[in-house]
Amino acid sequence: MAVVEFRDVEVTVDAGTDADPHATRRILGPLNLTLSEHRIGIIGANGSGKSTLARLINGLNSPTTGEVLYDGLNLASEAKAVRRQVGFVFSDAENQIVMPQVRDDVLFSLRRSGLPKAARRERADAVLEYFGLAAHAEDSPHTLSGGQKQLLALAAVIVVDPQLIIADEPTTLLDLRNRLSIARRFRELSQQLIVVTHDLDLLRDFDRVICIDDGQVVGDGAPGPVIDHYIHAMENNA
Numbered sequence: 001m002a003v004v005e006f007r008d009v010e011v012t013v014d015a016g017t018d019a020d021p022h023a024t025r026r027i028l029g030p031l032n033l034t035l036s037e038h039r040i041g042i043i044g045a046n047g048s049g050k051s052t053l054a055r056l057i058n059g060l061n062s063p064t065t066g067e068v069l070y071d072g073l074n075l076a077s078e079a080k081a082v083r084r085q086v087g088f089v090f091s092d093a094e095n096q097i098v099m100p101q102v103r104d105d106v107l108f109s110l111r112r113s114g115l116p117k118a119a120r121r122e123r124a125d126a127v128l129e130y131f132g133l134a135a136h137a138e139d140s141p142h143t144l145s146g147g148q149k150q151l152l153a154l155a156a157v158i159v160v161d162p163q164l165i166i167a168d169e170p171t172t173l174l175d176l177r178n179r180l181s182i183a184r185r186f187r188e189l190s191q192q193l194i195v196v197t198h199d200l201d202l203l204r205d206f207d208r209v210i211c212i213d214d215g216q217v218v219g220d221g222a223p224g225p226v227i228d229h230y231i232h233a234m235e236n237n238a
Helices: 050-056 075-083 102-109 117-130 146-158 176-188 223-237
Strands: 004-014 024-035 039-043 065-070 086-089 164-168 192-196 208-213 216-221
Touching: 004 050, 024 050, 024 065, 024 216, 039 050, 039 223, 050 164, 050 192, 065 075, 086 146, 102 117, 102 146, 117 146, 146 164, 146 176, 208 223, 216 223
Parallel strands: 039 192, 039 208, 086 164, 164 192
Antiparallel strands: 004 024, 004 065, 208 216
């Protein structure tokens, strides 16, 4: 498994006003954290900083101060190399579906693979078969259900065989059947997986869960105790 390190990481945003034009607001950190487990869940209330943390890992966000390292590679200077190893699945699959046909959307991910055309087609079709989308290979992605679109987004990431997959709220828009389908695929993945979610049951069999509140780690460990602590905190603040 890859090792992701956050070293004295802070993320701040501009919060200037007429009275204080140079004011900033901290949304994450200071953070020192090492991630190396197979399946890691990240939980927290809306605006807690959990998605910001996940997006730091492949350079979608950058730290204001500190360093993020992926297997020793500093994202500040090696983001391109890291992105080849890290796949990101967004909560709304529409944001990453770019081609007019389902198969072409998966093939698009392989455009820089160096594989011959026939090999790319074979790999894409194998991934579509695994995700139950083979019958839709020549369909428009926009004819798919919400769950099928999420599976397509995951397929387009899996097909390049990244070492690490990050999924940001992957079940938010799904009904129960499709949510269970995504959960099963996650259990079967050999790749390292980091999931940002409010779907607490999805994380019950993960190796580690991290709870973020106001940009800080307030829980870190086995899923049961961390999730229970989070639920208790939310109940007290309801």
